[in-house]
Amino acid sequence: AQSVTQLGSHVSVSEGALVLLRCNYSSSVPPYLFWYVQYPNQGLQLLLKYTTGATLVKGINGFEAEFKKSETSFHLTKPSAHMSDAAEYFCAVSGGSSGYALNFGKGTSLLVTP
């Protein structure tokens, strides 16, 4: 079964600083990996996804993630944090079974301080 682990339930950065949210996966088959963002009182929105091909994936709002098979990682980064980036971030892997439902990590809450 595929699963993901997000390291750090809370991350705090200063405005303008690098954002790094960590995600490691476990999968017996080539994984399809996703990052979703949840703003307060809203549903989840796709930031980016990795399927095949280029291992550096660019998403919306300046975020990107790099798939590293050797490290079983899919960390999310943004060069310069904005106040509006404060949200809950979820890493997920496509389950393969279960109708391709997603297996989510427990989430990382990003706080951006002035």
Next chain:
Amino acid sequence: DADVTQTPRNRITKTGKRIMLECSQTKGHDRMYWYRQDPGLGLRLIYYSFDVKDINKGEISDGYSVSRQAQAKFSLSLESAIPNQTALYFCATSSVGFSTDTQYFGPGTRLTVL
């Protein structure tokens, strides 16, 4: 208008009551999902449906039932609500059913069982 809508957005009920959460989508997708979000646990799959005639249990289906009334409508029922079903519930949809599919989420229903 939102592509995936959920009603109600908030609901407070009492132990033992029957409650239904509704989801509608205008994306024309065949696949629909119900997830539950608990703080610190991420999202977990309750049920999923490939089409009107195909409904499947997810990771945590005990205490829940679903109905797919039409391609666009997927309802989640709690036959006899209990306090540990207090959570944020999300409906999601995806198109043809590949591991790479993006899932589109509704805004969520916050359910409190007293």
